[in-house]
Amino acid sequence: MAATKKGLTTVAIYPDWCKGCGLCAAFCPKKVFEMDPVAGKARVVNEEECVNCGFCELHCPDFAIVLSPKNTDTDSSNNPTAKAKP
């Protein structure tokens, strides 16, 4: 929650879990998300603008958003969602 500088955060959406409610897109203060009308899901369009306020990750009702600091290990073996899938 501490970092407030732009461009330091990776914002990832797991499309399989996103239900397209639009909360992230509606409330992100930096307009990082956009709703994809065809897929009916959110997508990240402005990652560089993210200030790591944490709102989206705490309020996604489907745990489909992951914020992580840039240039750290985002290897999928560290990613429990990837592990969870059959």
Add this chain to the structure above:
Amino acid sequence: MSEVTQLIHHYLRHNKKFPHMLCAGCGHGILLGSLIRSVHNAGLSKDEVVVISGIGCSGRLAVYVDFNTIHTTHGRALTFATGIKMANPELVVIVLMGDGDALSIGGNHLIHAARRNIGVNAIILNNEIYGMTGGQCSSTTPQDCFSMTTPFGQLEKSFDIVDMALASGANFVARTTAFHAQLTDEVIGQALANPGFNLIEFFSPCHTQYGRKNKYKNAIAMYQDLKSKTMDVDKYKALEESKREGVMPIGVFLKRDDPALETRYAGVRAKLQEAKQKKAEAAKAAQAKPAKAKEPKPDKGAKGKETKQDKGDKA
């Protein structure tokens, strides 16, 4: 922040179907995340925690988390919780109930659990409607609002859950909403550390069954509404009466640490046990002294009988 979602995945049961069964934008999902983070932050292990739920969309949450869980019957979650806490006070008991669950069918259990001050953390997911069964009005559906069973508007007044909990004797009472995940984490954390009956009302938007009948364009509009109409309870109290209309206070309303029922019960047990032990010791001492008052009866063999008689003499 980066660990937040990973953390949640750590506590989910991955043999269940995901994404979960809740509708898009349902506030119940946000509570589930908050609950997991709060338990984690409290440093509790999965095995120390029992999550008990009733029936309803809210009741489904217990199915998804990897604690000790019981998905009980509609309205009765608190009764199971009371039994579990009395039997094993070491466990941290969390009860998840819908508004119908907690206040309609289970209303009596709620007020008595609060009055007893049983050491249970009750979270009421208030979506102001019976979500699971098709949108019938509940006892928290606001007056004049629409539901499947009140097509001309609800005629009855609704319960204020916070007022009810305060009046019934709960130790800790808080209100939060799905728009306020951080506050929710905070109040669940406080509840987990507080003895006795702790109640949290969590406003949870249900667009599917409630919002769309009440002029909310989508789930987002319901969150927008929660954002704009809520106010910290301390600020709210400072407001003039006339300005309170339409404002919903959130935060901690009451926090005290009266000893919980199970603690008082343990106290009584300890006292009785102590008395019993003293009695036994006194009897032993009496036996050790040679009985002078009476000649021992001519031998009838049974030692136990003699002891009994001794006792009788003393009494």
